[in-house]
Amino acid sequence: MNFWNSLSSTAKMVAGALAAIFVGLHIFLAIFYFGPFWFGTHTPTQPIAFSHKLHAGTNKIPCQYCHTLARRTEAAGIPSAEKCMNCHGYVKAESPLIVEIAKKFENKEPIVWQKVFDLPDHVWFNHKRHIKKGFKCQRCHGPIEKVDVVGRSNDFKMGFCIGCHRDNEAPTDCWTCHT
Amino acid sequence: MGKIKVKLFNYKKQNDYKWAMTIDLDRCNGCGACVVGCQAENNVAVVGEEQVEHGRNMQWLRIERYVEGTYPDVKVRFLPMMCQHCDIAPCESVCPVWATYQNPEGLNVQVYNRCIGTRFCGNNCPYSARFFNWYDSKWEKNQENQLNPDVSVREKGVMEKCTMCMQRIRRGKDLAKDEGRPVKDGDIQPACAQTCPTNAITFGDINDPHSKVHDLAHSGRAIRLFEEKGTHPAVLYLKGGSGNVY
Amino acid sequence: MDRRRFLKLGALTASTGMLGACGQTAQQIVPFVNPPDDGVNPVDGFWYATTCKECNAGCGVMIRTVDGRAKKLEGNPGHPISGGKACATGQAGVQKVYHPDRLKSAMLLSGERGSGVYKPISWTEAVTVLSDKLAGAKGSVFFLNNGSNDVTAGVANAIFKDSEKFVSASNHDAGAESLRQGGAALTGLPQTPYPDMANADFSLLLGADIFEWDRSPVFYSRSFGASRRDRPSSRGRMVYMGSRLSSTAVSCDKWIPAKPGQLGIIALSIASVVVDGVIEKGLARAIPRNTLGRYSDALRKYRPERVAEKVDVDAETLYKLAAPFVNEAPAIVIAGDGVTGYSNGVAGLDAVELLNMISYEIGKEKLTAKPRSTPESDQDLKDRMLEWFGPAPRKQTFAKLKSLTEKMAAGEYAVGLIHNTNPVFDTPNALKFKDALGKVAFVVSFANVMDETANQADLILPDNHWLEGWSAQIPDFVPGVVALNLGQPVVQKFQETKAAADSLLEAGAKAGLKIPAANGEEYIKKVISAFRSEMLEIPPALSDKEAWNFLLRRGGSWPSENDTELTATPASDKLWAFKGNLASDEPVFEGTNDHPYHLHIYQTVFAGRGSGVNHGWLQESPDPITTVMWQWWIEINTGEAGKLGINEGDLITVSSVHGSVTGPAYLYQGLRPDVISIPAGFGHTNYGEMANGRGANAMDLLGLSMDEASGGLAARSQMVSVKKAGGSVVLLRNGNPDGEDKGEAFQL
Amino acid sequence: MSTSSGHAHGSAEHKAAFNDLTDVEDIRDPEAVPEVVRSTYDDADIFRDEKEFNDHTLRPMFYTTKAYFIFVIALSLIMAQGVATFAVQTYYGLGQTNMHEPLFWGSYIATFVFWVGMSHSGTIVSSLLRLSHANWRRPILRAAEAMTAFSLLVAGLFPLIHVGRLWRVYYMFPLPNQRTLWPQFKSPLMWDMMAISVYMVGSMTFLYVGLIPDLAIARDRAIANNNWRQHYLKFLALGWRGSNREWMVYNKASLFLAVIILLIAPSVHTIVSWDFAMTMTPGWHTTIFGPYFVVGAIYSGVAGVVTLMIVLRWLFKLDDVIRILHIDALGKLLVVIAIIWTYFYVNEYIVTWYSHKPEEAHMWAWQGERFPHLLWIMLGGSVLNIFLLSWSRVRRNVYMMFWMSLLVNAGMYSERYLIVVPVLTRRDNPFMWTDYLPSGTELSIIAASFAYFIFLYAIFIKLFPIVTMADVKEGVVISGDMKIGRHSVRVQARE
Numbered sequence A: 001m002n003f004w005n006s007l008s009s010t011a012k013m014v015a016g017a018l019a020a021i022f023v024g025l026h027i028f029l030a031i032f033y034f035g036p037f038w039f040g041t042h043t044p045t046q047p048i049a050f051s052h053k054l055h056a057g058t059n060k061i062p063c064q065y066c067h068t069l070a071r072r073t074e075a076a077g078i079p080s081a082e083k084c085m086n087c088h089g090y091v092k093a094e095s096p097l098i099v100e101i102a103k104k105f106e107n108k109e110p111i112v113w114q115k116v117f118d119l120p121d122h123v124w125f126n127h128k129r130h131i132k133k134g135f136k137c138q139r140c141h142g143p144i145e146k147v148d149v150v151g152r153s154n155d156f157k158m159g160f161c162i163g164c165h166r167d168n169e170a171p172t173d174c175w176t177c178h179t
Numbered sequence B: 001m002g003k004i005k006v007k008l009f010n011y012k013k014q015n016d017y018k019w020a021m022t023i024d025l026d027r028c029n030g031c032g033a034c035v036v037g038c039q040a041e042n043n044v045a046v047v048g049e050e051q052v053e054h055g056r057n058m059q060w061l062r063i064e065r066y067v068e069g070t071y072p073d074v075k076v077r078f079l080p081m082m083c084q085h086c087d088i089a090p091c092e093s094v095c096p097v098w099a100t101y102q103n104p105e106g107l108n109v110q111v112y113n114r115c116i117g118t119r120f121c122g123n124n125c126p127y128s129a130r131f132f133n134w135y136d137s138k139w140e141k142n143q144e145n146q147l148n149p150d151v152s153v154r155e156k157g158v159m160e161k162c163t164m165c166m167q168r169i170r171r172g173k174d175l176a177k178d179e180g181r182p183v184k185d186g187d188i189q190p191a192c193a194q195t196c197p198t199n200a201i202t203f204g205d206i207n208d209p210h211s212k213v214h215d216l217a218h219s220g221r222a223i224r225l226f227e228e229k230g231t232h233p234a235v236l237y238l239k240g241g242s243g244n245v246y
Numbered sequence C: 001m002d003r004r005r006f007l008k009l010g011a012l013t014a015s016t017g018m019l020g021a022c023g024q025t026a027q028q029i030v031p032f033v034n035p036p037d038d039g040v041n042p043v044d045g046f047w048y049a050t051t052c053k054e055c056n057a058g059c060g061v062m063i064r065t066v067d068g069r070a071k072k073l074e075g076n077p078g079h080p081i082s083g084g085k086a087c088a089t090g091q092a093g094v095q096k097v098y099h100p101d102r103l104k105s106a107m108l109l110s111g112e113r114g115s116g117v118y119k120p121i122s123w124t125e126a127v128t129v130l131s132d133k134l135a136g137a138k139g140s141v142f143f144l145n146n147g148s149n150d151v152t153a154g155v156a157n158a159i160f161k162d163s164e165k166f167v168s169a170s171n172h173d174a175g176a177e178s179l180r181q182g183g184a185a186l187t188g189l190p191q192t193p194y195p196d197m198a199n200a201d202f203s204l205l206l207g208a209d210i211f212e213w214d215r216s217p218v219f220y221s222r223s224f225g226a227s228r229r230d231r232p233s234s235r236g237r238m239v240y241m242g243s244r245l246s247s248t249a250v251s252c253d254k255w256i257p258a259k260p261g262q263l264g265i266i267a268l269s270i271a272s273v274v275v276d277g278v279i280e281k282g283l284a285r286a287i288p289r290n291t292l293g294r295y296s297d298a299l300r301k302y303r304p305e306r307v308a309e310k311v312d313v314d315a316e317t318l319y320k321l322a323a324p325f326v327n328e329a330p331a332i333v334i335a336g337d338g339v340t341g342y343s344n345g346v347a348g349l350d351a352v353e354l355l356n357m358i359s360y361e362i363g364k365e366k367l368t369a370k371p372r373s374t375p376e377s378d379q380d381l382k383d384r385m386l387e388w389f390g391p392a393p394r395k396q397t398f399a400k401l402k403s404l405t406e407k408m409a410a411g412e413y414a415v416g417l418i419h420n421t422n423p424v425f426d427t428p429n430a431l432k433f434k435d436a437l438g439k440v441a442f443v444v445s446f447a448n449v450m451d452e453t454a455n456q457a458d459l460i461l462p463d464n465h466w467l468e469g470w471s472a473q474i475p476d477f478v479p480g481v482v483a484l485n486l487g488q489p490v491v492q493k494f495q496e497t498k499a500a501a502d503s504l505l506e507a508g509a510k511a512g513l514k515i516p517a518a519n520g521e522e523y524i525k526k527v528i529s530a531f532r533s534e535m536l537e538i539p540p541a542l543s544d545k546e547a548w549n550f551l552l553r554r555g556g557s558w559p560s561e562n563d564t565e566l567t568a569t570p571a572s573d574k575l576w577a578f579k580g581n582l583a584s585d586e587p588v589f590e591g592t593n594d595h596p597y598h599l600h601i602y603q604t605v606f607a608g609r610g611s612g613v614n615h616g617w618l619q620e621s622p623d624p625i626t627t628v629m630w631q632w633w634i635e636i637n638t639g640e641a642g643k644l645g646i647n648e649g650d651l652i653t654v655s656s657v658h659g660s661v662t663g664p665a666y667l668y669q670g671l672r673p674d675v676i677s678i679p680a681g682f683g684h685t686n687y688g689e690m691a692n693g694r695g696a697n698a699m700d701l702l703g704l705s706m707d708e709a710s711g712g713l714a715a716r717s718q719m720v721s722v723k724k725a726g727g728s729v730v731l732l733r734n735g736n737p738d739g740e741d742k743g744e745a746f747q748l
Numbered sequence D: 001m002s003t004s005s006g007h008a009h010g011s012a013e014h015k016a017a018f019n020d021l022t023d024v025e026d027i028r029d030p031e032a033v034p035e036v037v038r039s040t041y042d043d044a045d046i047f048r049d050e051k052e053f054n055d056h057t058l059r060p061m062f063y064t065t066k067a068y069f070i071f072v073i074a075l076s077l078i079m080a081q082g083v084a085t086f087a088v089q090t091y092y093g094l095g096q097t098n099m100h101e102p103l104f105w106g107s108y109i110a111t112f113v114f115w116v117g118m119s120h121s122g123t124i125v126s127s128l129l130r131l132s133h134a135n136w137r138r139p140i141l142r143a144a145e146a147m148t149a150f151s152l153l154v155a156g157l158f159p160l161i162h163v164g165r166l167w168r169v170y171y172m173f174p175l176p177n178q179r180t181l182w183p184q185f186k187s188p189l190m191w192d193m194m195a196i197s198v199y200m201v202g203s204m205t206f207l208y209v210g211l212i213p214d215l216a217i218a219r220d221r222a223i224a225n226n227n228w229r230q231h232y233l234k235f236l237a238l239g240w241r242g243s244n245r246e247w248m249v250y251n252k253a254s255l256f257l258a259v260i261i262l263l264i265a266p267s268v269h270t271i272v273s274w275d276f277a278m279t280m281t282p283g284w285h286t287t288i289f290g291p292y293f294v295v296g297a298i299y300s301g302v303a304g305v306v307t308l309m310i311v312l313r314w315l316f317k318l319d320d321v322i323r324i325l326h327i328d329a330l331g332k333l334l335v336v337i338a339i340i341w342t343y344f345y346v347n348e349y350i351v352t353w354y355s356h357k358p359e360e361a362h363m364w365a366w367q368g369e370r371f372p373h374l375l376w377i378m379l380g381g382s383v384l385n386i387f388l389l390s391w392s393r394v395r396r397n398v399y400m401m402f403w404m405s406l407l408v409n410a411g412m413y414s415e416r417y418l419i420v421v422p423v424l425t426r427r428d429n430p431f432m433w434t435d436y437l438p439s440g441t442e443l444s445i446i447a448a449s450f451a452y453f454i455f456l457y458a459i460f461i462k463l464f465p466i467v468t469m470a471d472v473k474e475g476v477v478i479s480g481d482m483k484i485g486r487h488s489v490r491v492q493a494r495e
Helices: A002-006 A009-038 A052-058 A081-088 A096-106 A127-133 A158-167 B033-042 B049-053 B090-094 B120-124 B166-178 B191-195 B212-217 C003-009 C015-022 C088-096 C123-137 C151-160 C176-181 C217-230 C247-251 C263-281 C289-302 C304-311 C315-327 C345-366 C376-386 C398-409 C433-438 C500-510 C520-534 C544-554 C571-577 C616-620 C638-644 D012-017 D024-028 D050-062 D066-092 D107-132 D135-162 D166-172 D188-225 D230-236 D244-277 D289-315 D324-355 D358-370 D372-382 D384-389 D398-425 D440-463 D469-475
Strands: B019-024 B062-068 B075-081 B100-102 B108-110 B201-205 B235-238 C046-051 C060-066 C069-075 C106-109 C118-121 C141-145 C167-170 C202-206 C237-241 C254-256 C331-335 C415-418 C442-445 C471-473 C484-487 C597-602 C634-637 C650-655 C660-668 C675-679 C719-728 D477-484 D487-494
Touching: A009 D230, A081 A096, A127 B166, B019 B212, B019 C217, B033 B062, B033 B191, B033 C069, B033 C088, B033 C616, B075 C247, B090 B100, B090 B120, B191 B201, B191 C069, B201 B212, B212 B235, C046 C471, C046 C484, C046 C544, C069 C088, C088 C616, C106 C123, C118 C123, C123 C415, C123 C442, C123 C500, C141 C151, C141 C398, C151 C167, C151 C500, C151 C520, C167 C398, C202 C263, C202 C315, C237 C247, C263 C289, C263 C304, C263 C315, C263 C331, C263 C345, C289 C304, C304 C315, C315 C345, C331 C345, C376 C520, C398 C433, C471 C520, C484 C520, C484 C544, C500 C520, C520 C544, C634 C638, C634 C650, C638 C660, C638 C719, C660 C675, D050 D188, D050 D440, D050 D469, D066 D440, D107 D135, D107 D188, D107 D244, D107 D289, D107 D398, D107 D440, D135 D188, D135 D289, D135 D324, D135 D440, D135 D469, D166 D188, D188 D230, D188 D244, D188 D469, D244 D289, D244 D398, D289 D324, D289 D398, D324 D358, D324 D372, D324 D384, D324 D398, D358 D372, D358 D398, D372 D384, D372 D398, D384 D398
Parallel strands: B019 B235, C141 C167, C141 C415, C202 C237, C202 C331, C237 C254, C415 C442, C597 C675, C634 C660
Antiparallel strands: B019 B201, B062 B075, B100 B108, C046 C060, C060 C069, C106 C118, C471 C484, C597 C719, C634 C675, C650 C660, C650 C719, D477 D487
16 A cells, blocks of 8 residues: 555556556456356347247257257257147137247248357358267257246357367367368 | 357367369359359459459459460460468468468358458468458449348458358258258359359369269379469369370 | 458457357258258268350260359269369369349330340349231241250240241351351262361371360360370370460371362372372272272372472471371371361362371271261261251351341341340351341340340240250260250259240240240250150150159260260272362452451460450460460461561551451460451450450451352451551559560579 | 766766765766877877767757757658558458468568568677777767667568468467467468567667666756656666676676677578578579578668768767767778678579579579669679778768768668569469559558657667767776876776
């Protein structure tokens, strides 16, 4: 404290400014990198209020019953309206949301869903490989069967991918995911 | 995130594949199909006349041509030139951010999203096979519809080069893995090899003694460019024909 | 705004702003309403078989589509022409679907002709306009295309075939007519001769730029590769004779510059040596001695010593060239524009075919069983099938186009239908096609990008891109067999376009004309059902629908490899009966004494006749020989340029009696000093931003000399003069002018 | 601290506290020393007393003319357009330059090497002369050290200007991160970044430590005049009072730093040379580049010092401090360095000739063919100097020296350009041979870099003492006659 007092007012100002910049920079970096984890997730409003909790949780429908492409292709895919109508032609056909889907299905009008999980363009991810290896969907997508409205529970930073690849002795060559 | 191992690239598992390519100069007729095929496959942008004036035409694969002799004894030779995927690549050691390195399958990797554009690698490539994005890639209106979804579109300020159609290799390995077998010779073809009308380009696993590329590489005709530089390219050129014409 | 962009801007905003930046932009995901056939991989994409229509060769191709967008073209591995391979122009064809210049709807002229003022109209309106005009024309209609036999031509023919005035002409590659006519005298088969280069030990290319824009660059390239290195026993050798070291010539082992227009004589000269050599070697086993003797006498006047000076090739070289024909047959001769581009084209081709036949007789025992031309039984089938696709190509000569133009100029036509060709741009200036077109009462163009001809039309009905619609084609150039190429819509329509055949059929129906089918697709199905029994390739057990799907999956119908073994040509009979013209006519050149240079117009690999000039990939691909990009040039021999004081890039004016063009000079060692060589296809004035104003149109120089025997244009018989125009430009070239010649650095 | 003032105005308590024989206060007492007779050198007048000396040397700092402001504003304008061009270049992409494949490095890197070279003499000369006790060094030290610091600041910008993705440049730093990705430590650029950072810190410290006593003098003056500079001077002078212990520590520190800097500096430029020498490119791939670059750097740096000295001398009428003698001495130094440099230069050719490598030989031929003007400037500026500077009349002629020092630097800039550009225009692959001229963007940014350097210097002059006052005073030998008994003895005292 003695030293601090001994400084001139200008010096105090300079020191204060330096400290502020230092702290500010760290806050910036912290928010930049960890912001998504702290300030919630990307939770868009979907055109149809589909509940994963109801389907996957309560009714225990396997994920890949709807997301059929996950085990066959790189993309998990969103089920077609036809798939919805397979069941909902009979099950709860009068529910207003189902009626909405049914109407769109009749008109051959696709439902425009909002993407929740997204990877940057320079990343190539293959669902098939991971499903075939036996990973549960929840491992990356979080406890999706427990929520009504799905939000982004994972930001898919490179560290997440790399960590898991290391643990499982999967290739960590850059071109495994990037081209 | 799990425990962090300091080891950067996990080379513990020795990979069986060692990709290589042979280009038969005796077959090449310089038609340029590979050049356009490569552009179509890899989202290589058309830079436009103005940039060409600056010497910035971007072709991962270009056909060099050399005129020798004077009329009437003129000989013109074609030399398809792309990234040679050197085993001891001069470009790799100079990149300060490790955006380019040798991958376990013998390919020279360029990671666009790691690259900061010091362009040192381009300076150190004796083959001049690396290209820099001086501007953001632009596509004429509507033409982005044709872009290949497997290949990222490069941003301005990064280096790029031939990847031996990594996306195709990846897909080929993926399909082989589904069937629980190693990749067969001929499963994977880069765009240039697939399109080459004279079959001058052969791609394959040189570690596989039964592969075509292995045969050609050991046919006695194979040479490497700038052998004296000791870069050990994975691209082998097969020398031209005999002198007896008639 | 993604993270990267955020940092780029370097803004230090509050955390809320930052969060917006971190959360990547929400994207939408639109699933199918009805999923496609299960088990396919939507990310890898779907592969469809179809037919490339970028040129008339008819390569079967596979198209990769993802999300309804075409991504990549590859050759169809089973197809007899492409064999799984593709060329640069074909590769670029995919991107033409998404070309920025594509017309967006049907358009009706609302200003003066040539003003380019059009108003968009609906398709119903457009079809009504067309049907009114067709009804009013009372048959005085002409149809003009690029010589491909496709559904549109077939439909037009079928609708108007009862009308006497109707003419279906074509504007296709100069020289093709002669090629088809050539060999007619010998083989009696009026079709393009098919040289089996793949199995030849030695190929002599007489002015045949087979890798550039000849009949099928892809097929020839495949044959070239196969000849060179696919046969373990020997490496195929090639010698090219012609006035320019083209990119084909470059690939050959030797280039011998011969005098323009004299290549037929060279063939005869070689034949004379071969015949005598065969007699000497006692190979009469293959050819009866008396036949040979007859030829020997007839060919005596073409002995190398006698013609050496005339053809500008020394006698020793000619003797050397004959050696492979005697010793190492099968050796073949391939003729190209260098033979057919002169007024003695057919005579030259006869000579070439004679040499080919002799060579075949000598070496046929060594040949693998591959046919050299279509057997007569197949030819009949082909002819009958071709009737469904417009006039047979061999009837589509330049002479026919010329007479059509004259009739047009006389005002005899009420309606002109122009499909897939640009005659205003790429016919010789001397033809005055544009003026003649002005005399036609109503011109309909089916172009899907604006071009010079469409700009003269009253009504533009944009055709689909070939990836968007149905097509069928009997490829003219298929080794030895009849094939049917099918094309299907592989991508969603990108613009409001309509297949030309559909527009015609709809309008025809509305006008009360007799139409052959409801639409193009039905038409193709009709063809298939008519010929199904004769096309062995469809398994007989399949129902019609299954057969259709079978063909679509395959991309068409052609015999499998095994079938072709049966169809080797019995050439001998023809040879014995040969009484053809052994005299070679002198070529006639057009030009006065002050035009000392031969004009050599050629099609570059990328620009073609002009269709590639509006495409970025093709424009930016360096020309194989000059490595010029984005530009047009005039080639002149280096030594000759030195004499004239011309340096690279200097602007020079080339003039003929018909016109002149000015452009930058490219100095080339591989060109005869008495030849000026100019690439065609440049100098567009109305072909989109990318093409307009690039160079000048070489067709301005060309007259109308024809080869009377075939009715083909003698495009090489023009003489020109050269002078410096002052000024110079920098040629944009890949590779450096100082460095490009230093090939020894690689010591290959 | 606020209560204390400098030793010159020390209170009685202070005097008592530091009552020491060596206390400067005592010796400088006019009564104790009757008169300052003369300096060690005989070619200049010496100031009659310290105050006059201080007045004179601090004048540039405290007295500012209108011309100065105009000058600084002009510099700022040049800088501003450079910054604007740079902003445009960053926004649109490096296509704004004229670089292209395979010439990936152009004038930016040449200028970078030039500025790194410029930075060399300052500290090397300073530390070398300090260590060797060369007396003539004294007035030029500050200017030289400042030059080092500023040219490094300017040089450090060039890699940033040069890279394609400025916003990702932090990938170069060995920051631990979630991906466990590290920089490539094999890359000469990586070493370069490390070396330059170390050198920057080192030379800044060296400059600052050397400044401390002078800062104290200036501080006292500022306080006395109630000048606004007192605020930062108080802070930066670290409460220097000039006590014996302080001087002791100070001397030790500057010696220590001098030694360290002397080790760092050559290594830095050697590493810069490795950016080239570690590649496989003909014309670069040579072992001589390390010492060659270092000598070249010192050469251009010393010439830079000469230019600066003469400019300062002229602008601020410092003829009394920066005397012909100093310029003469620097000229001699230049001759020595020029000879060494020429040796290396010729050596490079000889090695090429001896090795019989056609590509290298071609490279040199091309250099002469394509850039004869630059070659002549380089040879004229550097080699011919040896002969001219050997002549003392030239060395002692300020005008001649000014132009010659500029010529040396023009020559050295050409040399950098000739190292970077011709080699890249003639790469291994003859198909890709090319040509290059800098674009407007490049020129404007380079011009701005020069303006920035001068700007920094101009600002420095106004904020800090430009002449190494303490060091000069240290060198001034005070001599006089002192009566010891009956004899008058000639004595010398050294401050």
